[in-house]
Amino acid sequence: MSLLDVFLDVFSAVCLLTGALSCLLGSIGLARFPDVGARLQAATKPQTFGLLLILVGSAVHLELRNASGLILVALFQLLTAPVLAQLVGRAAYRANSIRRDVLVIDELGQRLDSEKYHR
Amino acid sequence: MVPVADRAENERGPVERRRADRVVSRRRPVARLLRRFPLMAWLVLVWVMLWGTYDVGTVFFGIVIAMGVAVVFPTPPIATNMVLRPGRFLWLVGFLAWDMVISSVRVSWQALRYGRETRAGIVEVQLVTNSDHLTAMVANAVSLAPGTFVIQIDRANQICYVYTLGVSEGDAASIRHEVLAWERRVVHAVGSADEVTMVDAHVSAGRESR
Numbered sequence: 211m212s213l214l215d216v217f218l219d220v221f222s223a224v225c226l227l228t229g230a231l232s233c234l235l236g237s238i239g240l241a242r243f244p245d246v247g248a249r250l251q252a253a254t255k256p257q258t259f260g261l262l263l264i265l266v267g268s269a270v271h272l273e274l275r276n277a278s279g280l281i282l283v284a285l286f287q288l289l290t291a292p293v294l295a296q297l298v299g300r301a302a303y304r305a306n307s308i309r310r311d312v313l314v315i316d317e318l319g320q321r322l323d324s325e326k327y328h329r
Numbered sequence: 330m331v332p333v334a335d336r337a338e339n340e341r342g343p344v345e346r347r348r349a350d351r352v353v354s355r356r357r358p359v360a361r362l363l364r365r366f367p368l369m370a371w372l373v374l375v376w377v378m379l380w381g382t383y384d385v386g387t388v389f390f391g392i393v394i395a396m397g398v399a400v401v402f403p404t405p406p407i408a409t410n411m412v413l414r415p416g417r418f419l420w421l422v423g424f425l426a427w428d429m430v431i432s433s434v435r436v437s438w439q440a441l442r443y444g445r446e447t448r449a450g451i452v453e454v455q456l457v458t459n460s461d462h463l464t465a466m467v468a469n470a471v472s473l474a475p476g477t478f479v480i481q482i483d484r485a486n487q488i489c490y491v492y493t494l495g496v497s498e499g500d501a502a503s504i505r506h507e508v509l510a511w512e513r514r515v516v517h518a519v520g521s522a523d524e525v526t527m528v529d530a531h532v533s534a535g536r537e538s539r
Contacts, residue, residue, distance in 0.1 A: 232433055239440030248447055251436055251476055251494050258473075259433040278378040292472030299480045299492060303451075314498050315450030318481055318490040 218270050225267030232260035245309040246302040254295045258287055368404070369395045409462055410521040418518040425473060432474045439476075439495045450496040451480060454508045456487040457531045458516055458524045464489075466519065467512045477504075 239252025265284050269277040302308050303318070310316065369392070376391035377383060439447050456464060464482065471491060472478040481490040493504050513528045520528070 232437070235433075235437035235440060239436060242440050242444035243447055244445050247480075247492055248449055248494055251478070252440060255429075255474070255476065256433050256436055259429050262429075275381040275383070278381050282375065282378050288473065289469075292469045292478065295472055295478040296468070296480065299478055303480055312447070312449055313451060314448045314496060315452055315501050317453035317501070318451045321453065321490075 222267040222270045225263045225270075229260040229263030229267060232256045232263065236260065244312050245307065247299055247308040248312070250295055250299055250302070254291045258291050261287055365399055369399060372398055410460075411462055411519045412521055413519055414517070417514075421470075421514050421518040424514060425470060428474045432476045436476045436494060443495070447495060448497065449492060449494050450500065450504070452491050452493065452501045452504045452508075454489045454491055454505050456489060456512055457509065457528050458512065458520065459487055460520075460524065463512070463515060463520060463524065466515045467508070470511050470515060471508055 233256065236252050236256030239256065240249050243249045243252055262284055265280045269280050272280070299308075310319065313319070372395035373388060373391035376394055377387050380387050456467065458464075461484070464484065464487070468479040468482060468489060471489070476494040478492050479489050480492045482488070483490075489508065491504060491508055493500070496504065509531070513532065516524050516528045
């Protein structure tokens with residue numbers, strides 16, 4: 211086992227473990243946060259970060275031909291996660307699933323109130 | 330009662346109407362194909378990456394599939410005045426990656442330390458530039474980082490409503506500042522020269538007023 215192999219093993223172990231930890235912390239947030247908006251953050255973001263790290267950790271041990279699919283996984287995750295967060299968050303806000311008492315600042319609410327938009 | 334415009338539409342022959350319904354003009358097919366080249370190249374690349382085999386056969390079928398996709402789902406040409414500045418763009422990507430690390434830690438800390446007591450805020454941010462593509466990219470960049478996402482966009486007034494986790498009442502100004510910094514980075518990476526001048530002017534105006 212050459213020095214490079216050892217280095218790659220350590221690198222991928224660090225990536226995989228940090229990625230798993232990030233996913234775990236996201237899940238803890240999912241369980242502990244008070245409302246949809248906050249849970250959405252925990253459900254989409256640390257998971258994305260964790261997934262990226264796990265992909266990097268796996269990719270260094272694969273041949274390029276197998277790793278190229280992983281690049282696509284990462285790319286589409288990065289493109290779709292924010293869109294998903296925006297759509298779900300917006301729907302949750304309109305459906306009053308984001309608790310107003312959790313929001314210390316709510317300039318969207320003020321705007322909607324001033325336009326007699328909601329309710 | 331059928332409106333006048335609709336009646337004219339109905340009186341046209343079936344062939345004519347079908348042509349009018351097309352999203353993309355059928356004239357000058359070669360020029361259209363050339364304009365589509367970046368899309369085709371991207372589709373072929375995705376195809377090859379999905380298979381993971383880099384040989385002539387895969388590329389050939391990739392081209393066939395890409396042409397099929399382009400014919401079945403015609404898209405209108407996107408008019409844009411964006412300019413890619415590779416150095417600035419790489420910097421933007423690097424910054425996004427770094428921001429992702431930092432804010433992942435921050436959200437995790439919020440979850441562990443505050444949990445149910447976590448507070449959030451929705452802040453109104455007035456963007457400086459007025460472009461569909463830039464607004465979309467800024468919103469995506471802001472939404473990618475853990476802890477913040479754009480909950481609503483008022484495109485007509487260039488306003489983004491940004492949801493941020495773990496804020497206290499005095500944080501509105503700093504969140505606004507942060508989102509505008511993202512806008513500046515995106516504009517420097519892909520915006521037109523005019524838009525770069527706009528954001529830079531906005532920064533110096535902000536400094537003078539302070």
